[in-house]
Amino acid sequence: MSEELAWTQEKKARFQEDLLTWYHLEKRDLPWRESTDPYRVWVSEIMLQQTQVVTVIPYFNRFMEWFPTIEELANANEDKLLKAWEGLGYYSRVRNMQHAAKEIVETFDGKMPSNIVDILSLKGIGPYTGGAIGSIAFSLPEPAIDGNVMRVYSRLFCLSDDIALPKTRKVFDKYVRETMSQTEPGDFNQALMDLGATICTPTKPSCQTCPIKNYCEAYKTDMTSSYPVKKKKEKAKPLYYVANILKNDNGAFLLEKRPSDGLLADMWTFPMKEVTKEEYDGLSQAYDTVETSTKMVAEQLSLYDDEKESIKDKQLLGIVTHIFSHRKWHILVVADTLSVSADNCLNNQEWVYLDEFSQYVFPKPQQKMVDILKKSMNN
DNA sequence: AATGCGGGGGG
DNA sequence: CCCCCAGCATT
Incomplete structure (x- = not known):
């Protein structure tokens, strides 16, 4: 050699x-x-x-x-x-x-x-x-x-x-x-x-x-x-998510702390649920068409089974893609158009006002989602 | 030896 | 859209 x-x-x-x-x-x-x-x-x-x-x-x-x-x-x-x-x-x-x-x-x-x-x-x-x-x-x-x-x-x-x-x-x-x-x-x-x-x-x-x-x-x-000789790396595997932006009666947003090990450990994001490619495609289709589909969307989504009753209307704010070494994230960023009550969050979650976001550590995908949220609020 | 772990730039 | 850039810990 x-x-x-x-x-x-x-x-x-x-x-x-x-x-x-x-x-x-x-x-x-x-x-x-x-x-x-x-x-x-x-x-x-x-x-x-x-x-x-x-x-x-x-x-x-x-x-x-x-x-x-x-x-x-x-x-x-x-x-x-x-x-x-x-x-x-x-x-x-x-x-x-x-x-x-x-x-x-x-x-x-x-x-x-x-x-x-x-x-x-x-x-x-x-x-x-x-x-x-x-x-x-x-x-x-x-x-x-x-x-x-x-x-x-x-x-x-x-x-x-x-x-x-x-x-x-x-x-x-x-x-x-x-x-x-x-x-x-x-x-x-x-x-x-x-x-x-x-x-x-x-x-x-x-x-x-x-x-x-x-x-x-x-x-x-x-x-x-x-030179140099280098083996090609594998393509990033695509993964699909729905990120849910929930706002409570006081105007605070729900953030969730990621687990202490694995990807983006201990960092904060909007709550995300992994979906299949088929669900992702179906949801983005549904959002893109008409309001009549929102009920179906809410049912498919089932982000919070406890609060399913309160999911009456949802809006697609945008799509975030982010490439890691071995994964490519596709995220539908979805907002509830109706407020939810200010109590009731899990141990790894907090209600946070927008002007407090800078105190939380956000990975890049989350920063992109916040940008989308801010943009939607200016409209 | 193979895998997991972020994010940037340029064509 | 594609390509390139890559050390260290863990297993």
């Missing part, structure tokens, strides 16, 4: 020099690069997992204001913590980070440990993040292999291993470990990330301006478009 690494020591040194020189001239000016404080490096690297730089910047700045030290992160209120991450996705990242912060306070005197074994022992810190923290904050000669680095190295050495496979990371680990700077590992790793983000891009890489093109096997053979 992979060819032998046959670079001389001299070639490795020139390669590192060329890459580092480029980085020192061209590196992006990013808030977390103002210092190499381990906590700032840690927060930024966790946020940057599966998330683009432009998205992370405002979240990072606010997070450092809200939780300036590891100790304050360890003691942070859970709702505020989740609020700091709202909209960023992969919410277990921030839960794991607080878990690790508590470990650091209890076991490591409140300071990020400076050896790679202890760094990697912390919850939420795997090989990539551990290498990034170790190299940037503590100058440890550890690789930090993310998707950018695998793309760069797959082209550099024409490595055909499928980067979607877990075992492939070990192949790249060997190559990066053998070619990386031992004196400036942090800058070397960040240079690779910047190169992957700005020059050695997934499509149409800017090879002419690449500082290491003369070392690149794929560039020499005009094969950059063949």
Whole structure:
């Protein structure tokens, strides 16, 4: 699969020099690069997992204001913590980070440990993040292999291993470990990330301006478009829902807290009921036609069996679609046109006024539903 | 090794 | 509509 690494020591040194020189001239000016404080490096690297730089910047700045030290992160209120991450996705990242912060306070005197074994022992810190923290904050000669680095190295050495496979990371680990700077590992790793983000891009890489093109096997053979090799992922499975917007006599809306495990754990949404594709199609048809169908709709819907008597009229406000990694949600957003009484909600539910919504943590699909609700109220 | 876990951008 | 971007925990 992979060819032998046959670079001389001299070639490795020139390669590192060329890459580092480029980085020192061209590196992006990013808030977390103002210092190499381990906590700032840690927060930024966790946020940057599966998330683009432009998205992370405002979240990072606010997070450092809200939780300036590891100790304050360890003691942070859970709702505020989740609020700091709202909209960023992969919410277990921030839960794991607080878990690790508590470990650091209890076991490591409140300071990020400076050896790679202890760094990697912390919850939420795997090989990539551990290498990034170790190299940037503590100058440890550890690789930090993310998707950018695998793309760069797959082209550099024409490595055909499928980067979607877990075992492939070990192949790249060997190559990066053998070619990386031992004196400036942090800058070397960040240079690779910047190169992957700005020059050695997934499509149409800017090879002419690449500082290491003369070392690149794929560039020499005009094969950059063949790398990296990556297995295609499965399509998102469609799921269908009806979200019910209920307003009580006081004008508050019913929100529901999702379970503590699984997708969007502990976050708030309008109550949602999963339906089959056939029910979904039937309902959207019914809503689209006439009022005479509303009774049928109410019967089919049966969102709240207890209150079925009160479901007299419903209105389709809009449709929300949202794509996750493996699922695609199709949501009919439905409002009751008649108020219901202000008592009577389940343990995981609350009646909330619109101007209080900002105090609740909403995932993106819910934010889209709120937008639809607000728009309908302006009409 | 396979799966679950969000959300963004561009063509 | 399609495509691309992906670490870590869990099992």
